[in-house]
Every structure is written in C-alpha cells, then in structure tokens.
Amino acid sequence: MTDATTPDATTLADRAIVRLSGEDVRGFLQGLVTNDVTGALPVWAALLSPQGKALFDFLVWADGEDLLLDCEAVQAEALARRLTLYRLRRAITIARDDGLAVHWSRDGDQGVPDPRLAALGRRWIAPPGAPAHGWVAHRLSLGVAEGVTELGNAETLWLECNARELNGVSFVKGCYVGQENTARMNYRSKVNRRLVVAPLGEAGARTRATYPELGLMVEHRRVEDLGDALKPAWLSEAVAG
CATH class of the missing domain: 2.40.30.160 (Elongation Factor Tu (Ef-tu); domain 3)
Incomplete structure (x- = not known):
C-alpha cells in the first residue's frame, strides 16, 4: 500500500486538468486571463468577472502546442464551459483530460517550483497515481489561498x-x-x-x-x-x- 512517505504518493486528488487544443490556443487564452501565457510556463492565472473579481484560478502549463489548466476538480467542467463561451468560431477544443493529473512534492527534484511561491514545493503533470497527503496544510501554513471556497x-x-x-x-x-x-x-x-x-x-x-x-x-x-x-x-x- 502506498502512503504519504512513498515517492509515488504525489497526486493532488482535488485537482484536474482541462486541455485546450487547436488554433492558436495561447493567443485565445492570452486575451482572457490575468497572466502572460505567451512566454515561459507554468504560471498562476485567473479568469475574472468584468469587475475584476475571481471566478476561477488555475496554473497554466504547456504540452506541445496545447495548454493544460491545472484547476480545482470540482470546478473543471464549469471552467471548460466558461471558456467555451469565449471560443466563438475558433477551431479550439476545451475539455477535461482525465488521463493526466497534477502531482506535488514538498521537496525533491521532480517537476518545477510552484510559480506562486517556491516554498510551496514542486509540481508536475503526469498520469494519476496514489494521492498525496499534506498539501492543504502546507499551503495554508504559507498563507496561500486558492479555489472557489476560499x-x-x-x-x-x-x-x-x-x-x-x-x-x-x-x-x-x-x-x-x-x-x-x-x-x-x-x-x-x-x-x-x-x-x-x-x-x-x-x-x-x-x-x-x-x-x-x-x-x-x-x-x-x-x-x-x-x-x-x-x-x-x-x-x-x-x-x-
């Protein structure tokens, strides 16, 4: 049985991946979200209301020409629907990708430092595995809020x-x-x-x-x-x- 001390226990079970693929997905997302997605990724970003209030927050990753949104699992479908409203006639597919998961480790050399704060640990995208433990406690200990509940x-x-x-x-x-x-x-x-x-x-x-x-x-x-x-x-x- 895999436990919290096993290197493979790294999947953040409360996160999901929304994949954007097709015609100029970086240009599409660039005109919608708070951060620059045309350069080095990952970055933390949000989709806001016209008044500047947070609707969805997520990390944006590159996967070849596609973009992957590392978001709350409970909000993944709603986020995909919201982005689809802006798609209009663009040849872009926006859908949850359950073949991938978000992984986290407090330290080590896998993945990359969390773009919000390096002390949050390291993060990467890979097929799902055993669930990680301790992420929420670690994040809150550093004063970092995320997700629709917070x-x-x-x-x-x-x-x-x-x-x-x-x-x-x-x-x-x-x-x-x-x-x-x-x-x-x-x-x-x-x-x-x-x-x-x-x-x-x-x-x-x-x-x-x-x-x-x-x-x-x-x-x-x-x-x-x-x-x-x-x-x-x-x-x-x-x-x-």
Missing part, C-alpha cells in the same frame, strides 16, 4: 487574493477580462482587503473557509485589521508598503 465566486477582487505578490498577474500584457479594475487598484495602491489564513476562531461574515482538523481558517480582512492572521514574509512586505 477565493469565492465573483466575491473577491483579484489583487485581494494576493495575486500581485504570488505572481498571478501581469501588468504589461494586453487586455483581459477584468483588467481595468485590476490595473487601477495596482497603480493607485488601493488593495484595502486581503485573503489571509488565521487560527481557527468563530466564523463571521468575512470567513471564507474553515479547517477544524488543521485549526485554521481563511478570511477576507481589511489590511488594518489583519489581527492574528498568519503573516509570512511575502505578505508582511506587501502590507508594510
């Missing part, structure tokens, strides 16, 4: 998801959905709230997710009221500025 569905502005600090946005690429508000917030330094990880307490209006087994929760707090939130170096530097 980010919300059109509830949180992308920069409030710490996208600037975690390399989830390009301010030099061309237009994308939700760019106007995102760029305005950046240039005016108007990120008044942040998604943060904090010790588990009484849930309130700003609580997004609770993890009783880990003694942690994710909240959407004002910058001046971060209180007992975990403040890793990347977040401390951001709010100090």
